[in-house]
Amino acid sequence: MSIFSKLKDQTKDKDSAEEHGKCMLSRRNFLMYGSASLAAASTVTVTLFPGTAQAEQMKARVVGYPRKLVAKLSEMKDHQPIAFNYPDDGPNSQAMIVKMAGVQAGGGVGAARDIVAFNYLCTHQGGPLVGSYKATGEHRTLGQCPLHLSTFDLRRHGIIVSGQAYQSLPQVLLEVDGDEVYAVGMMGLIFGRNSNMSS
Numbered sequence: 697m698s699i700f701s702k703l704k705d706q707t708k709d710k711d712s713a714e715e716h717g718k719c720m721l722s723r724r725n726f727l728m729y730g731s732a733s734l735a736a737a738s739t740v741t742v743t744l745f746p747g748t749a750q751a752e753q754m755k756a757r758v759v760g761y762p763r764k765l766v767a768k769l770s771e772m773k774d775h776q777p778i779a780f781n782y783p784d785d786g787p788n789s790q791a792m793i794v795k796m797a798g799v800q801a802g803g804g805v806g807a808a809r810d811i812v813a814f815n816y817l818c819t820h821q822g823g824p825l826v827g828s829y830k831a832t833g834e835h836r837t838l839g840q841c842p843l844h845l846s847t848f849d850l851r852r853h854g855i856i857v858s859g860q861a862y863q864s865l866p867q868v869l870l871e872v873d874g875d876e877v878y879a880v881g882m883m884g885l886i887f888g889r890n891s892n893m894s895s
């Protein structure tokens with residue numbers, strides 16, 4: 697039997713199992729359930745190649761990030777990072793949120809715009825940045841990375857200050873609601889992932 701015939705038969709078996717109501721998820725259902733468990737999805741119409749002869753309208757599925765409570769303003773202390781995972785508990789999702797003692801930052805929240813959150817993995821080769829937060833004068837950094845010494849500027853969306861990395865540290869986008877601080881999205885790609893929401 698050729699490999700194509702075998703694959704065809706396997707597909708037939710799978711389809712018939714689904715038809716008989718066994719506990720199996722089709723790939724389509726899996727995608728639907730998978731995304732629903734993480735975040736709400738919606739559909740928008742986008743135009744590809746606008747203004748050209750190839751312009752084409754099509755539907756695109758937009759998956760939002762989950763909204764996750766990560767800290768309380770009243771419990772945060774200057775220069776004391778709090779660890780959490782985002783946007784899921786999968787590989788490389790380790791992150792931290794920190795209040796930077798009144799030093800305003802891009803994407804910062806709170807009255808002084810000094811609270812920021814970042815993924816904890818170096819964008820070079822995934823070195824762990826846990827425990828590397830530093831405040832020196834007006835500088836606020838994560839690093840040096842223990843592997844090749846990259847350092848990232850937390851005041852300026854995690855851009856590289858020095859070292860081998862060539863991508864900024866992914867920033868976790870925050871929102872404040874009363875005393876609660878929520879993670880609501882990410883800017884930049886988490887090390888080791890093809891998509892931040894794919895694990």
Ligand code: FES
Nearest residue numbers: 818821823841844
């Ligand atoms: S892994 Fe961090 S600098 Fe190479």
